[in-house]
Amino acid sequence: MLTQVLQTYPQPIAYAYGNIYRTRSQAEKLDQILRCAEVTTRYLCALAIASFAAREDATVSPPPALTEFRGNLAFGHFLNLVQAISSLNTRHPLQLLFSQSFLNKKSIAKGKLENLLTLRNDVGHDLRGLNENSATTILNTKNPLSTLEEVVEGILPLCELPLFLVDAHKRKQKISHIIRLLLMGEQSEPMPEEVAVSDWFSDEKRLYVGTTEGALLLYPMLVWGLECNRAAQSIYLIDKVATEKLTYKSLAAVSPPTEPPIPDDLLRVLQGEPVPIEAITLNDGRSFLEAWKERQELIITGKTNVxxxxxxxxxxxxxxxxxxxxxxxxxxxxxxxxxxxxxxxxxxxxxxxxxxxxxxxxxxxxxxxxxxxxxxxxxxxxxxxxxxxxxxxxxxxxxxxxxxxxxxxxxxxxxxxxxxxxxxxxxxxxxxxxxxxxxxxxxxxxxxxxxxxxxxxxxxxxxxxxxxxxxxxxxxxxxxxxxxxxxxxxxxxxxxxxxxxxxxxxxxxxxxxxxxxxxxxxxxxxxxxxxxxxxxxxxxxxxxxxxxxxxxxxxxxxKIIADTFWKQRLGATVTPEAAKILGLLGNAPAGMTLAAICSGTGTNSEDVIVMCQSLQKDMLIDFEAEVYHLKPHLQDLAREAP
The missing domain is CATH 3.30.565.60 (Heat Shock Protein 90)
Known part of the structure; x- marks a missing residue:
């Protein structure tokens, strides 16, 4: 179970589970078991909210556990919301998986998170200072690790959904590509990989979970941010919901993400605003889930040493x-x-x-x-x-x-x-x-x-x-x-x-x-x-x-060519910003790309394109093979510029 979780479960769960086996005392071990149970519940809660937001019937009202998801959030708040959405009789992408995990009588996870929550409330929240004898007694009599193992095994269908970050979009030979980070296993910041996809995602720098139908946006329940004290990018989980501010926590850092979402992003979702699933697949037709299961099988069978x-x-x-x-x-x-x-x-x-x-x-x-x-x-x-x-x-x-x-x-x-x-x-x-x-x-x-x-x-x-x-x-x-x-x-x-x-x-x-x-x-x-x-x-x-x-x-x-020069010699009305472009091209007989002009002027590409189109219209520059050139007959004139 340990190997499977550390190598193939979503990163927040895998990392929290691995912390259990890195502890040095019985008190720390008990603390990390209960922390892992809460992290698992928080992650499942994010899946539940995203899945309900993508429900087929957008007129279905959100349950009270969702609309009242406010304030300082604790283990119980997340569990209540998971239970509420699992019990809903409305179709949404993960409805069957939640029902199998938490309602089915045969599910070994049923009721287990409730047991761990009760234990957490009984023993308190910061257990690192707990007496070693007391911690050992609780571990032996209550056996919370076995209970947690039943949870992570019982929610396997939900944990097989690949969690990934869409880092950037690229278009190559008319095919859409994304640079993504596949966040499965305890490694916090894996190497990026480029994959061809059927269409572009609605957002970059966002976390998604792949399903058989496409990809569910987990923002703003989970966000990807920079942990300054660890010098690492990592996943942050929602911790507090207020009208004026959202607060997030990472599993390893104490600093907040550098760019937290605005409250409206989450409040609209909590009020029931629909966020449809993005019907995107890999370019070869496979779903993200199918592709991950193929890789997962190689990991589990030992054909890929992870x-x-x-x-x-x-x-x-x-x-x-x-x-x-x-x-x-x-x-x-x-x-x-x-x-x-x-x-x-x-x-x-x-x-x-x-x-x-x-x-x-x-x-x-x-x-x-x-x-x-x-x-x-x-x-x-x-x-x-x-x-x-x-x-x-x-x-x-x-x-x-x-x-x-x-x-x-x-x-x-x-x-x-x-x-x-x-x-x-x-x-x-x-x-x-x-x-x-x-x-x-x-x-x-x-x-x-x-x-x-x-x-x-x-x-x-x-x-x-x-x-x-x-x-x-x-x-x-x-x-x-x-x-x-x-x-x-x-x-x-x-x-x-x-x-x-x-x-x-x-x-x-x-x-x-x-x-x-x-x-x-x-x-x-x-x-x-x-x-x-x-x-x-x-x-x-x-x-x-x-x-x-x-x-x-x-x-x-x-060598900068002033706009007054062009006005005096050609009668052309050129803005100071556009004059910078002419100055750059006058110093570059071979021409310049859009990126080089952006670099030289400090102007974003959209504004540069507009200015270059105007200069083309005024017959001052040419654009060919993705390179801008000053008109040949203006090269000698450019050399006369002060």
Whole structure:
């Protein structure tokens, strides 16, 4: 049962269940059993609300347990609502599954949550300080773990519904794709995967559960948010409902989500406003549930190894010590104490396991791969990825052979330190050093190189053996290339859109020690500082065909063409904002993409498109093959501009 829950149940339940087996005392064990029962009920409540909102007959009034779902919510509130919706005689997507789990006489889960709620009320809510003898007696006489096991086994049909986050939409060759995080198993932030779907979802950055009919939106009962103190994205569960504010709780963090939903989002649902199921399937015709069951079967039968022990002794001990030392200096010990986390600070492995892995002793193959990249030895890393980590090149002239070149095979943390040393040696930048990388402010050169370098590390596709990440230093220009096309469109990238890191554990490791920012808006910041320094706009290219990503930072000043110039010479009425576009194109004979113009002007894509259409209408620019050009006969005129 333990293996099945940890590897195949929805993330909130799997994580809470795993906490039971990570406890160090009988009192903690009893506490985590009852906490898991409540988390399970809260999750089921979110499913019940979403399913009722998608009912076939929208005229059916919501039950009182739903309309009165207000105030500080406790275990009993969530259970009452689950029971109320399970008992309704109206068709909704999960009606049969709830009825089988909680009303059917043969269900082993029937009445068990009520028993655990009664026990919770009898013994109190914070059991970590409970006398060990008393806790042992309760565990032996009441046997709450067996009761909980009957619950999780009895609600299996509901827990087989795949929980996933729709992170971003993409369109490729006229087919809709989503970047999603499949949140099944206790891993809090899995690696994103791209899947082709039949249609676009109504929302991005939202949690859904897949069914045989499509996908149910779980927002705003469950939300996906940034846990600042853990430097991780995670699921938050509703905790308090008020007219003016909604309060959420995470399973592991004490900080609220960075962008909580507005109360109206939930209050409308509680009043019975229908939210139809989104009739979307995979592009091959399978439902999300069918596809997950195929993967689930491989996991259960052992054909896919999902959980592995970390071979800490095989990792580079020097890197482990270096990282844990920085991590300890950055951590808020008060928050750790509030969470009841105790750590042996003299043991770097224990520090990293507790903080970076949330106390897990076993990890997924994806996490193990990222841990090896972060802390492993060079020989093992090269065996795994089949190439070097970084190729560093420097040239004193714009053409010719490289004057200096280094190929790095060390782990990511060691390679990052060597890359910084290489850059500062051949292109000195004030403030750029490993010791100073935690500083988020500085010169345009420092910020741009820092963000581009971290982007190269956390978004690189380490499964691609064709492309070695490169850092090229030439006069006036720093170029970084790596395997891994952007997970969001180029348009969204330059509009400030963010996506989950391709390597979430690597990203989290760097965020925890302050080397990467929590918001994940690095490229937007690069464009901002470069623009403020009046530099030529960064060139950002994402190549789906060759799975590559490239950013060029040209430090030469940008020649600005004033709007008065165009008025005097051509009689054209050009706004100052549109004049910026003409100025950019005047400095780019080869033309510029929409994303590059957005980057150079600091304007969103919608406004840039409108201005470019106006400039096309005035016969000042052309648009061909996704690139904007200044009219050929205006190139000489542009060179005359002051």
């Amino acid at each position: 959980s592995r022990n970390v071979g800490w002794t095989e990792l580079d001990q020097q890197t482990l010590h270096w990282y844990s030392k920085i991590l300890k200096a950055r951590l808020n010990l008060e928050i750790l104490n509030e969470q009841g986390i105790t750590i042996d600070w003299k043991n770097p492995i224990e520090v990293i396991r507790q903080i970076l892995l949330d106390g897990r002793g076993e990890v997924t193959p994806d996490d193990l791969h990222q841990l090896t990249l972060l802390f492993g030895n060079g020989k093992e890393i090269h065996r795994k990825i089949g190439r070097e980590i970084l190729d560093l090149r420097a040239r004193l002239t714009t053409e010719g052979r490289w004057d200096k070149r280094e190929e790095l095979t060390e782990n990511l943390l060691q390679s990052l330190r060597k890359a910084i040393d290489f850059i500062t040696q051949h292109n000195p930048i004030e403030g750029l050093s490993t010791d100073n990388l935690q500083t988020p402010t500085g010169s345009a050169d420092y910020i741009a190189v820092r963000e581009a370098l971290i982007n190269l590390i956390i978004h690189q596709d380490y499964t691609d053996q064709r492309t070695v990440a490169q850092i090229e230093l030439v006069p006036h220009c720093t170029i970084m290339v790596n395997a891994g096309a952007s997970l969001v469109s180029e348009k969204d990238l330059m509009n400030g859109g963010t996506s989950t890191a391709r390597n979430p554990l690597i990203a989290r490791a760097l965020k925890l020690i302050g080397f990467a920012e929590l918001g994940g808006s690095g490229l937007r910041e690069v464009s901002r500082v470069w623009r403020n320094a009046k530099r030529r706009p960064p060139i950002v290219l994402t190549d789906e065909q060759h799975n590559r990503f490239r950013i060029e930072l040209d430090s030469r000043p940008l």
